[in-house]
Amino acid sequence: MENVDLRFIDSVLDKYGSDKAKVIAIMQDVQEKYRYLPQEALEYIAKKVGMSESKLYGVATFYGNFSLDAKGKYVMKVCRGTACHVRKSSNVLQAIYDATGTSEHKPNSDDGLFTLEIVSCLGACGLSPVVMVNDTVHAAMTPEKARALVEQLRGEA
Amino acid sequence: MSEKKMIIDGIECPFTDERNVLEVAKNNGIDIPSLCYCENLSIYGGCRLCLVENEKGVLDAACSMQPRNGLVVKTHSEKVLKSRHTTLQLLMSSHRAECLTCEQSGHCKLQEYAHRYNVVEPRFAENTYSHERLDVSSPCITRDPSKCILCGLCVRMCSEVQNIGAIDFTKRGKKAIVAPGFGKMLIETGCVGCGQCAAVCPTGALTINRQIPEMWRMLNDPNKRVVVQFAPSVRVGLAEEFGMPANEPVTGKLVTALRRLGVDVVYDTNLSADLTIMEESAEFLEKVKSGAKLPMFTSCCPGWIQHVEKAHPELMPQVSTCGSPMEMLGALIRQQFNNGNDSKGDDDVYSVAIMPCTAKKFEAQRPELVKDGKRLIDLVLTTDELARLLKAAGIDLKNLPDSEPDSPLGDYTGAGVIFGVTGGVTEAVIRRVLDDASPEALKTIAECGVRGLEGIKAFTVTAGDLSLKIAVANGLGNADKLIEKVQSGEEYFDFIEVMACPNGCIGGGGQPPASNARKRERMEAIFKADDACELKLPQQNPALGYVYDELLKGRAHELLHIHYPLHHQH
Numbered sequence: 001m002e003n004v005d006l007r008f009i010d011s012v013l014d015k016y017g018s019d020k021a022k023v024i025a026i027m028q029d030v031q032e033k034y035r036y037l038p039q040e041a042l043e044y045i046a047k048k049v050g051m052s053e054s055k056l057y058g059v060a061t062f063y064g065n066f067s068l069d070a071k072g073k074y075v076m077k078v079c080r081g082t083a084c085h086v087r088k089s090s091n092v093l094q095a096i097y098d099a100t101g102t103s104e105h106k107p108n109s110d111d112g113l114f115t116l117e118i119v120s121c122l123g124a125c126g127l128s129p130v131v132m133v134n135d136t137v138h139a140a141m142t143p144e145k146a147r148a149l150v151e152q153l154r155g156e157a
Numbered sequence: 158m159s160e161k162k163m164i165i166d167g168i169e170c171p172f173t174d175e176r177n178v179l180e181v182a183k184n185n186g187i188d189i190p191s192l193c194y195c196e197n198l199s200i201y202g203g204c205r206l207c208l209v210e211n212e213k214g215v216l217d218a219a220c221s222m223q224p225r226n227g228l229v230v231k232t233h234s235e236k237v238l239k240s241r242h243t244t245l246q247l248l249m250s251s252h253r254a255e256c257l258t259c260e261q262s263g264h265c266k267l268q269e270y271a272h273r274y275n276v277v278e279p280r281f282a283e284n285t286y287s288h289e290r291l292d293v294s295s296p297c298i299t300r301d302p303s304k305c306i307l308c309g310l311c312v313r314m315c316s317e318v319q320n321i322g323a324i325d326f327t328k329r330g331k332k333a334i335v336a337p338g339f340g341k342m343l344i345e346t347g348c349v350g351c352g353q354c355a356a357v358c359p360t361g362a363l364t365i366n367r368q369i370p371e372m373w374r375m376l377n378d379p380n381k382r383v384v385v386q387f388a389p390s391v392r393v394g395l396a397e398e399f400g401m402p403a404n405e406p407v408t409g410k411l412v413t414a415l416r417r418l419g420v421d422v423v424y425d426t427n428l429s430a431d432l433t434i435m436e437e438s439a440e441f442l443e444k445v446k447s448g449a450k451l452p453m454f455t456s457c458c459p460g461w462i463q464h465v466e467k468a469h470p471e472l473m474p475q476v477s478t479c480g481s482p483m484e485m486l487g488a489l490i491r492q493q494f495n496n497g498n499d500s501k502g503d504d505d506v507y508s509v510a511i512m513p514c515t516a517k518k519f520e521a522q523r524p525e526l527v528k529d530g531k532r533l534i535d536l537v538l539t540t541d542e543l544a545r546l547l548k549a550a551g552i553d554l555k556n557l558p559d560s561e562p563d564s565p566l567g568d569y570t571g572a573g574v575i576f577g578v579t580g581g582v583t584e585a586v587i588r589r590v591l592d593d594a595s596p597e598a599l600k601t602i603a604e605c606g607v608r609g610l611e612g613i614k615a616f617t618v619t620a621g622d623l624s625l626k627i628a629v630a631n632g633l634g635n636a637d638k639l640i641e642k643v644q645s646g647e648e649y650f651d652f653i654e655v656m657a658c659p660n661g662c663i664g665g666g667g668q669p670p671a672s673n674a675r676k677r678e679r680m681e682a683i684f685k686a687d688d689a690c691e692l693k694l695p696q697q698n699p700a701l702g703y704v705y706d707e708l709l710k711g712r713a714h715e716l717l718h719i720h721y722p723l724h725h726q727h
Binding site: 043052054058061 | 316321322323324325326327328329336337338339341346347
């Protein structure tokens with residue numbers, strides 16, 4: 001786990017004037033840097049914007065897009081929507097599970113490189129089956145391509 | 158302007174400035190069920206139990222409906238009854254019902270409504286309640302998420318009234334749960350144990366940490382002498398649990414009841430309330446004289462002390478070092494049975510305090526409340542727990558004769574008894590400082606602005622050549638508002654009294670839960686108890702000579718003052 005850089009959090013708070021009404025935007029900026037919301041950061045933000053810890057935690061846990069768990073360097077979103085499903089995304093998912101050492105109940109790989117997420121639709125059904133790695137879309141995936149992708153990412157890490 | 162009226166169930170209901178239809182109905186004798194509404198909190202409209210049918214046949218929540226002239230609603234039409242029934246069944250499906258053994262049984266609103274509206278079959282499987290673990294980290298309050306129906310009353314109480322926000326709605330949908338953030342336990346939050354959340358909880362999700370079996374064990378132990386003290390407010394809250402009016406104190410009956418329960422010695426905390434005033438006014442005048450940083454804050458309330466420690470540590474040096482009346486009497490009791498004052502010594506003495514307060518359970522456990530190697534208070538029971546004990550012993554308070562507390566620690570003046578209501582400590586301090594027992598002087602003090610249940614009171618008192626600016630706050634949210642004004646320099650005060658619970662100890666978390674009207678009656682009862690006292694000034698208490706000369710013997714500061722770690726920060 002990384003240490004939270006409070007100077008960075010301060011810069012985000014300054015950007016939004018430490019405004020209670022803007023905690024969602026503040027948390028989005030923090031999550032962009034850390035890929036999740038570290039507890040230390042949330043406790044600090046709560047104090048600075050004058051909101052109770054429990055309330056801020058309530059907001060963070062309400063939205064599915066916020067994560068309070070640390071994530072790997074590569075967040076792989078495997079689409080299991082209808083179009084991807086009929087084009088066999090289940091095989092792609094299984095290939096990625098095997099290649100990264102993750103599973104349905106263990107989304108993070110031991111080397112801290114990969115976090116696996118199942119999503120319902122990425123809105124790119126024409127490219128199905130789709131896998132998204134951080135901000136990059138990989139189209140028309142097959143188990144072979146998926147294994148190669150994992151290897152490639154590992155090499156880049 | 159003609160009177161405004163609306164029609165509820167065909168009855169003309171006049172109204173003035175009620176905040177919603179629910180209140181109009183209540184004031185006209187119609188009880189609409191509701192689980193998430195409280196007159197002192199913002200409106201949430203979440204439980205959907207208060208739905209009523211309007212003229213168009215549409216259901217709407219009475220708690221969120223503005224009364225308006227000519228408005229027509231029905232509260233028990235077929236449509237309303239059906240919806241109410243289903244809503245209750247849905248609520249029951251997310252509530253772990255163990256009614257026979259539940260702490261809240263008999264006081265649970267969900268149970269009451271299920272019975273009242275004849276929900277004889279559960280309909281939905283009881284499978285959506287939370288499986289989060291029980292939170293027993295606080296010595297004051299127990300949190301059981303499996304019984305929570307997400308009405309949010311505790312959340313609003315903790316944030317709106319107490320300005321703490323220890324708990325809030327977290328997660329979402331089926332997983333939603335009222336809890337502290339980050340999976341923390343209550344004790345790790347800003348919670349001060351005031352118990353106001355438990356007082357508004359309609360089910361058994363938040364309950365007082367009850368210690369009744371412990372008390373039975375001691376009462377039935379022939380080798381223990383159980384010495385009980387009871388706080389000013391206990392004599393005005395207890396009666397209601399026995400169907401007696403709230404506006405009369407029941408001191409004499411309470412003493413008899415304690416003796417019948419098997420208590421060996423009964424003392425009145427009022428005596429040490431008088432003592433607190435002697436010590437606190439001396440400390441205050443000394444601070445004024447020496448030019449120490451003012452305002453001085455009172456220290457009787459353990460919820461307030463914890464709030465200072467957790468939220469305003471920098472203010473702690475300005476908080477009086479006087480122990481609370483409970484602590485002081487605890488210290489006197491130890492002395493009373495020690496140092497040759499009692500043939501058997503105090504090894505067999507079990508010191509119990511009956512308090513209107515849940516936070517006192519925490520206070521009694523603090524390491525600072527150990528003197529001469531002994532705990533000053535062994536057990537704190539709330540008014541609610543005492544009522545349960547008496548009922549279990551088959552004692553009907555109503556039909557008991559009066560009796561007097563034991564000597565020599567049973568004497569008290571009117572100054573001690575008014576501690577139970579917000580402003581009482583301050584009024585007692587003023588009585589002490591002005592040192593004038595004439596009825597005119599007392600009347601002037603009573604009318605100086607110190608009395609009343611307002612959240613914040615501010616006024617000036619002149620004593621000789623001193624002009625003192627005084628403020629009184631009840632509820633921690635009000636205290637925080639006051640502190641902000643003092644710290645920003647907007648206002649200046651010499652003396653500030655804070656009680657953590659709304660209206661002071663009469664509305665304590667350990668008292669039977671009560672409406673505002675009921676609390677007003679309790680306040681009347683406190684002042685009646687004051688009126689009944691011949692002596693009004695703490696310095697007139699006849700036991701003080703004995704206390705200072707025979708019991709404290711020069712150790713007054715050591716035994717009666719508590720120095721918490723933050724009192725001496727640099």
